Amino acid sequence: MQTIVRKPVPTAKTPSPPIGLSSNAGHSRKSRPSTKAIRSTPASSPPSIARTDTLPDIPAASRPSSPSPRKAAKDLSSLFTFAVDDDTPPKLRERRPPSSVAKRMLRRTGTDSSASGSGASFSARSVDMLLRPTPVTPTKLAKTKSESMIDLTYGSPRSGPLTPSKSHGQEDVSSPPVQTSSRPTMAASNVRTYGGKSRSFLVALPATHFDPLSRSNTQSQTPLGDGEDAMLGTSQEDDFEIRESYTDLRNRWGVDNSEDDPRPVSPIQASPGDRNRRKGKGKAVELPSVYLPPGMHNDVKSITELRSKGENRRFLDDVGYLFEGLEEDSPLSVRRGSALEIVTKFCDTDFARKAKAADFLGRAWDALRQAGAADGDKVLDSTIVSFAALVSRDAGDLVELATKSDLVSVLYSSLATLDCSNDPLWLISCSLTDSELKKAGVSKLEKTLLADLHRLVRKKSGLMDTSDIVSNRVLISIALSAVPPLLHSAAQLPTVLKSLTAELSVVSSRVSAYETGLSLVPSASSSLLKTPSLLHILNCLHLLDSSLLGRWANHGTDNDPGTDRLGLQREAGLGAALMTLCVACDVISREDEYAEQRAVAAKCLESTLRVLINLTHDDLPWCQALLDEPSSMTILARLIIMAQSRSGITQPALKNEDHTTASLDNDFVDDSALSLDLLCLALGLLTNLVQVSHEAKEMAHDTLLDFKCPVCLAFVYLERCKTDNEIDPFVRGHMAVLFGLLMQQCPANQRVLLDALPGTSDKQRLNSLVEHAREFTLFYVEFTKKVSAAIRSQIREEEEDDEESVEVSAGVGYGAVLRDTRGETVAKDVIVFLERFRDQRPVR
Incomplete structure (x- = not known):
């Protein structure tokens, strides 16, 4: 074998390649990569490199290229099992592949082995780096904890793939991100938001959705106490608890079920007799009751339902400016305008219904009193009596207002100071000129406001007919006659008698004019100053009748001023004035010229006879007072005979039309009933006179x-x-x-x-x-x-x-x-x- 001898370069030392630790030397030599000799030229010499404990990071341009692909390094992590601390949890000692959550998150960032294509060696090396014991160097520990929070949100700057060189020496991104806070990592959601793709929101996931490895890493890095862990679990359970909607809760607790509902939702239970009536095979099967949702029982919303829906608060908010205008520091013009606006709105039935549900009446009355009503200002005084008359349309509202405020005392105080000469609305009804109104104390500005109020009461209130004359006295008597008798005091009877006698004096003058051939009721509005108000007389008679029946408070006591006042009025000719009133009402109810006032005249005649019966019942002075009037017996005889003739008239021939037949039949029945009542009352009064006074018997002999x-x-x-x-x-x-x-x-x-x-x-x-x-x-x-x-x-x-x-x-x-x-x-x-x-x- 030929050996190639490489000579070291004298100017520099070639660094030795990295040596992997192994259990045998041969295996170490085989796994070591091959090297090439680096030839140097005289023109350039490599820089001197000092020997260090670790290899320097050589740039990629200066690294030698290998003609063959580089083989992956063999996993030698098992050699360092002895270096792992005994305190490491068993879950960290055993190797396991990343969970599905981790794979899904790595797939989004492109760092998973299956997605990035870097090979299985990179994933294995990442897991080995995670299993490596934490260095004891404080600097590296701090760096690991600060860079362990990786933003994996799609589109974030740090969501790109990480190279092994950047993750070397730190946590690898192949494991789930380590959290140092107690809030779990939020998983991706496919739920579309209202803002589109650019908007995101946090969705809490249950604890079972987290990877055990991630939980272990979280616990290893940021250990939680038992209390914090329990709090985390409770928070997650609260987030995922499916709560009932407000609609379900309202239905279950019956919030919308009105206590005034005539058809309750609860099933109707049969009586014991009905349950035991049918037995055996033929027993009827009980059908379950059908539940109807709220609002299906009654189309008309009750007071409870209105309050539950918050309409009261919205209603009071809408009328809040009216109460602000009635404050004491507001100008007089603002207070007058606000008072008129309240009366205008209260003429509307829908507004009155909402006002009743929102307890508006008491607040409005207090605000009007605070603004100066019933203290002398003509506009405010007329407004507050109009408001009281409008409230009297509902007896329940009037009783509630009268018991919680000074309504009765204020009305009686106002009535005591009024007559035909200073009644503001009465003067407006008479169509007086500006100079005449100025003499009566009414300015031009007040005339304009009073005219608006007069028109409102006439056309929108529904309190009067077209033939009735609008006045403050009439409005006061309308409200007082609707107040329950117990709320009246016997000390207030003189006020009623004073107003009644003042009105009856006008009746006597008109009857005297009628005897001379003039009209009983003048048609010209300029002559209304001397025209009696039959509606006001009727209301005063109702008050007097209830007082005579002993229904008023403090009636019949030692301190009862009503008895003394009645005695004075008897001596002043009240009995004769009442008999004259009977004549006037009888004429008006019979003649076609006064057809518009026929109904109120008939009622007034009936009330007059009732009052006279109560006054003369076993009372000789009052009987004698009536007998002192020479025409009293003649008047009674005429009333009895005319009532008999009217009640005994046969029903007139009816036409063929159905609607005409029905109308004539109803009119005949009404006239017959009224005539019969009048006949009985007149006979009762005559019986009282004859029973007590012998003089009445002699007068009857000569007259009847x-x-x-x-x-x-x-x-x-x-x-x-x-x-x-x-x-x-x-x-x-x-x-x-x-x-x-x-x-x-x-x-x-x-x-x-x-x-x-x-x-x-x-x-x-x-x-x-x-x-x-x-x-x-x-x-x-x-x-x-x-x-x-x-x-x-x-x-x-x-x-x-x-x-x-x-x-x-x-x-x-x-x-x-x-x-x-x-x-x-x-x-x-x-x-x-x-x-x-x-x-x-x-x-x-």
């Missing part, structure tokens, strides 16, 4: 009992005896008792009545009176018992519910009236008198 007159009381009685309707026994029985009272201690009336009654003899006529009087007594007793039992049952039910409502106390007043057995005693005494008088009469 002329048997030659075709329209006398005897005629009414005869007409009721000829028919047999349901109400006829009551009417003729009542008249039989009235005739008995007229004949007691009055021989003149006895002969006149007996001659006017039908029959062949006095005994036969008296037998008819006794029979009819007994029917009436039985009917009266039975009716009183039923009504009293119904009222007591209602009170008992409300007491069982533990509700201190206003209606309970109101029912007590009615019960006190119905428990009065005075009427039953009087009827029985009349029957005894008629029987005795019959037995005394000779046979004729």
Whole structure:
């Protein structure tokens, strides 16, 4: 074998190739790569290289090229197993290929052996570098921890392939990236985001998705305590827990189920009797109840549903500027405008519904009071009474507002200071000139604002008819008449009487003008200053009637000022004024000229008779006050006869059209019912007068009992005896008792009545009176018992519910009236008198 002798170059030493450690020398020589002699020229000499412990990094240009491909180095990592510490976990000692997650991540960066094409030796060498013990040099340790976080996100600057030279001496990228934080590495996701490909977001993965090797490396480099590891697991479990949506939670807990829903979702359970009714083979199969989603039970949203959807807050936000405009420091013009805007919006029914759900009424009332309403400003005063009248459209809203605020006291205080001369809206209704309004204290600016409010109340509020005159007094009385009686005090009755008597004085003057041939109600708007407001009179009569029934607070006590005030008004001619009102209402309700006011006139006439009945019930001074009016008996006789004639009119001939037939039938039924009520009330008032005063019997003899007159009381009685309707026994029985009272201690009336009654003899006529009087007594007793039992049952039910409502106390007043057995005693005494008088009469 020929040996080639290489001579060393004197100027430089050739570095020896790297020597791999092996267990035998022969194997070491075979695995050592071949070398070539490097020829030097005199022109250039290689630089001197100092011997070091490690080989220097020679540039690729100065490295010798090999004619044959370089073979991969043999894996000699098993020679260093003795150098591994005993503390190394067993998982790190055994070799295992990279996990699927690591391969997928390396495939994206191009460093996997299957993707990069660098051969299996590179992957194996990378794993060996990972299994190599960590150097103890502090500098290299810090470098390893700082460069171990590799950004593998697609498109990042560091996502390209790493050469072995750059990863030599550090962690290789073939293993999963080592994390030093407690947050796990996020895997790639194919979920499309809203921002497109350029937008990314973090998605938490469960702990089972991480590679065990990655977890081990993480634990080896950044060990976690038990508490942190448990926290990591809890956080991951919370991230992957599938929570219910808000819709599912609302359905499960029944948030949208209204407590006012008339058809609840819960299935209807059959009664025990129904369950045991069918047995055996033929027993019906119970079908499960069908669940309907919220909103399918009732199209109309209830208050609870509105609150749950947040409409109340949005509603209050929308009207917040109105409350800001009503603040005390706001200018007067702003406060007036905000107050008018509240009333304008409240005329809308939809706005009123939302206001009720959002508890807007109380806040609006307080804001109006804070702005200066009811303190003297004409615009603000008119606005607050209009607001109260609008609230009275719903009785529940009015009760709630009246119990939580000073509504009642404010309205009574305003009513006490108003009359025809200083009522702002009344003056606007009269169409006065600017100079006349200026004399009344209304400026031009106030006129404009009051005219807008007047137009609003007239056209949009729905409180009045076109024939009613708009005024502050009317609006106040509308609200007060809708307030429950218990919220009124007996100390406030003088205010009602003062306003009522002021209005009745105008009625008396108009009746006097009517007797001279003038119109009872002037048509010109300029004459409205001397025109009575029937609607205001009607509301005042309602208040007076409830007070007389004993339903007001502090009624009948020692400190009751209402009784003294009534006595003063009786002496001042209140009874005569009420009788004059009956005449005016009767004329208006009969003549076609006043067709627009016919309905309110009929109601006013009925309320007047009710008040007079309560005033004259077993009260001689009030009976005498009515008898002092010479025309009182004539008025009562006319009312009785006209009511009888209207209620006894046969139904008119109807046309063939269906709609015309229905309308005429309804009108006839309404007129007949009103006439019958009027007849009974007039008979009741006459009975009170005759029962207490002997003078009334004498006046009746001269006025009513002329048997030659075709329209006398005897005629009414005869007409009721000829028919047999349901109400006829009551009417003729009542008249039989009235005739008995007229004949007691009055021989003149006895002969006149007996001659006017039908029959062949006095005994036969008296037998008819006794029979009819007994029917009436039985009917009266039975009716009183039923009504009293119904009222007591209602009170008992409300007491069982533990509700201190206003209606309970109101029912007590009615019960006190119905428990009065005075009427039953009087009827029985009349029957005894008629029987005795019959037995005394000779046979004729």
